[in-house]
Amino acid sequence: MNDTINLKVSHYQNCMNDENSCNNPCPIARSVSxxxxxxxxxxxxxxxxxxxxFDQFRKSLGIAxxxxxxxxxxxxxxxxxxxxxxxxxxxxxxxxLTxxxxxxxxxxxxxxAWGRQYRGGGELVRFFDAETGTEIKAVAVDEVTGAKIGTRPIRMVAPGES
Amino acid sequence: MNDTINLKVSHYQNCMNDENSCNNPCPIARSVSxxxxxxxxxxxxxxxxxxxxFDQFRKSLGIAxxxxxxxxxxxxxxxxxxxxxxxxxxxxxxxxLTxxxxxxxxxxxxxxAWGRQYRGGGELVRFFDAETGTEIKAVAVDEVTGAKIGTRPIRMVAPGES
Structure with a gap:
């Protein structure tokens, strides 16, 4: 693959007003810029x-x-x-960071966590809870039910629907 | 802002071998392509x-x-x-989806969840647990300790370190 990612950020801003808020009702779409x-x-x-x-980022990433x-x-x-x-x-x-x-x-x-599961060949950086010393296993859960995201049926409701 | 995202995917693949595995020890870097x-x-x-x-994606996204x-x-x-x-x-x-x-x-x-918190003006799509009917509030936690990611000190260990 020798593809080039070549997106105009303005593609996403077509849906946005000048205050950088967005008429797009999807909270993912609002973050992709x-x-x-x-x-x-x-x-x-x-x-x-x-x-x-600046120089720390430049050296770490090898970015122009x-x-x-x-x-x-x-x-x-x-x-x-x-x-x-x-x-x-x-x-x-x-x-x-703000x-x-x-x-x-x-x-x-x-x-x-996704990369660790699906791109995990060879050795990886690991993260530990500094207090307990245990390795961190990050999972996304619904704070209300405690269920892992993706393990239960989800109902999507667009603005105006009930 | 009228910026152009113009990254060669090959930038990230410099660190990758032909099997698309990666010598980069960071599981995030392995997923960014x-x-x-x-x-x-x-x-x-x-x-x-x-x-x-194809046509469903094209219409939904307005993508070329x-x-x-x-x-x-x-x-x-x-x-x-x-x-x-x-x-x-x-x-x-x-x-x-696989x-x-x-x-x-x-x-x-x-x-x-980030977009909802920081780009949340106006009305947004909402997601509900179809069984309980409660609105989903997604949080990332460490499955081992139960602590929310970012609320406790983290120790990073690179391959070869202990």
């Missing part, structure tokens, strides 16, 4: 691993500086990262 | 909603046929969809 971008996911992953500076600049700008505009100056002379800024960025961690863990 | 693509996420969403046919063809081919190669012939004269195929595709639902639900 950055969640559906491979570099953005990896930048968020690295931010959760503690990286904050222009592409990294664009992704960091998008993630900042989208409210997942915020810039903070850490040096005045010379002026230098780092990128810190609350919205921190709350993206469950998405990353579920992508990782 | 399709999970980091907005159209692929929306196709998977629609497949979970019961769509199976060439792009849809490419995405369906990738998702089939990656093992999330499988083609099945439903008519011999004329020959017609539909796309069904086990790997069905197991991607938790990722979609967590993206949706």
């Amino acid at each position: 950055f969640a559906g971008d491979a570099w953005s996911l990896l930048i968020l992953r690295d931010a959760h691993a503690g990286l904050t500076r 500086p222009t592409m990294l600049t664009r992704r960091l700008a998008t993630l900042t505009e989208e409210g997942l990262l915020e810039k903070q100056r850490y040096s005045e002379h010379p002026p230098r800024e780092e990128y810190l 609350a919205a960025g921190r709350d993206f961690l469950p998405v990353l863990f579920m992508i990782g | 399709f999970a980091g693509d907005a159209w692929s996420l929306l196709i998977l969403r629609d497949a979970h909603a019961g769509l199976t046919r 046929p060439t792009m849809l063809t490419r995405r369906l081919a990738t998702l089939t190669e990656e093992g999330l969809l499988e083609k099945q012939r439903y008519s011999e004269h004329p020959p017609r195929e539909e796309y069904l 086990a790997a595709g069905r197991d991607f639902l938790p990722v979609l639900f967590m993206i949706g």
